[in-house]
Amino acid sequence: MTNTVIQGLPRWSLAVPPLAFVVLLLTWHRHLGVALLILVCAGLGAAVIAAVHHAEVVAHRVGEPFGTLILALAVTVIEVALIVTLMVPGGVKAATLARDTVFAAVMITCNGILGLSLVVGSLRHGTQEFRVRASSSALAVMTALVTLSLVLPTFTTSAPGPQFSPAQLAFAGVTSLVMYGVFVFVQTVRHRDYFLPVPSSDEVEEDEDGTHATAPSGQVALLSLGLLFVCLISVVGLAKTVSPSLESAVESAGAPVAVVGVAIALLVLLPETAAAVRAALRNRLQNSFNLALGSALASIGLTIPAIAVASIWLSGPLVLGLGGTEMVLFALTVVTSILTLATGRATLLQGAVHMMVFSAFIFLAISP
Template sequence: MRGFARSVTSYAMPLAALAMAVAVRASGLSVDEGSLSVRIFVGALSSAIMFTTIFVVLDHAEAVAHRVGEPYGTLVLTFAVTAIEVSIIVSMMLHGDNNPTLARESVFSTVMITSTGVVGMCLTLGGWRHRKQAIVRQGTSAYLAVLVALTVMTLILPTYTRTTDPGTFSAAQLGFVSVLSVLLYASFVFAQTVRHRDDFIEGLAHEASVRTAPHAGISASALLLVIGLIGIVMLAEQVAASVEDALVAYQVTQADSIVGAMIAGLVLLPEAISAIRASLNNELQRGLNVAMGSACATIGLTIPAVAAASLVTGRGLTLGLPEADAVLLILALFICNVSFSNERTTFLTGMVHIVVFFTFVFLIFIP
């Protein structure tokens, strides 16, 4: 009976999320109009459906991932989450007044959440359960090298360019950096999936699970994954816009930082759960592939997409981080470099990441 209920939920929730989003759009109800009680009810219902659908989408994504095998499986969820983030950021950029720092805050939050929060939880919980866990050093080093190059080029370099105001790129600089970001990420995906595939696979345990995975229902899972993601994107846009309007109404000075962190947290929730599950199952490398892959994809794909939207619409885009955030970012990347320099990790390694993550969260509200 419980299995039947779960099966019904897995089919119903993606459809419900999409139906709810379409119904709200078709009714003409927006986050800025309508009675307060109706907006609160619609917001609460949208949030509940969205969060439930996130977990259902995670199950469908993992079913597809186990079918296609590693490292292709981790790319399924990575590309899906990146598509969600790009859609939400662009829609939020076009919502209301121009907020040039929202994309920067969302991307920065994604990198910090993945490299300190998600990685920290994987290392801590996995290390606590299994004492020591092995990683494939070549793969994690490749992730880190790509992440360092992308973050410095897109989030730190704009503060020091001279053509425009500090923190911004000129149109030529923005286009040039965007092309380089896509090129570097495409090269990384090619290395991960074709040229150096073995560097990102931990042992044969996961391959065995892939061979025994059932073939039936994979097409349905893929279709429901796409439907669920579309519904999540549309609902998350409404929820995020409501939060942004509320923060602006109450004159919260850190509105963009809070909304950016909320967007990153929402879209990363499926990947975070997947990565932690893998770590608890003693598949730490797969967990790191999911976490670090999301950070690389966020910068390698989200920044170019947002840059294109900025150039087309003429809305300003500020990418350079303030000094405090830049220090935190460099600290997070340095700790990742130290943690991944060995082939085995313990729970203490993860605790270092978690401490930096808590610092990041604290400074969002008390900068």
């Protein structure tokens, strides 16, 4: 590999992805003792940091909103593969795993990532601005997708319990895919300007953070894209490797099965969380919103169709309907998000509100 290709990429960013993948290969399907568990967690953390770095390199090359879209899509595609893999054995946990993970992803992105971005951004920059048309349109699509895919199954009568009949599941899968496809078209083609960051006079100007640095070459961007996928595969694979230990810890603590889905979503969404916080620190809150809401949309818009197809050969029931507590939290999230996005300006207060809703979600998942 020539120096021209790797110019602008730190050595650690080149070394971490293959090392994390080696850790994944060495620990795959193995019982994790204390030493291996520490090694897996270290590899997971390093892979997340490297994934964020390479995602920013790609984003700098292709521009917004393509950069955030690439990261959201890449993580979600691998997340869907992880969910389907974990559902193959069947059983009680598999029946609700897709619902728990997707709903957890929605709450983490719309409250955790969005709220944390608002908090750290406002602490550094005071009031931050974003584009109302972009964020409100993403919220509208997200609300419709969650309602059609996760709320309606609780009230339909064609199948027993909070489940869709095969025809209803197929309809939900097609609807989710179409709505997400239309959103991506609007975001990247028809109204791309809606999703661009708001110019700001106090935006961080240091070249070392990548905000105003020279755009990387096409070769560097392609290399970073490949390493990004290696990182994301390692993140999700290591998350799956850690999942048995998480399940054992959940069972030992007497916590509900839904906590497993929450833990998986938290691990898988680490790259988006780190990237969104870094964007907020640079006073590019629109990028943070693109990541948070875009990840929520991708999680629903791709997971539901994939589960609908996978249900053809997966055994056991597929429970998608939310319970009463989850529907209340979702309604609170929608109302809070509408009020946050109404003015195009956000402060510490809005971030604190979203973080409190996220804290309530985590607390009630552990203690329903």
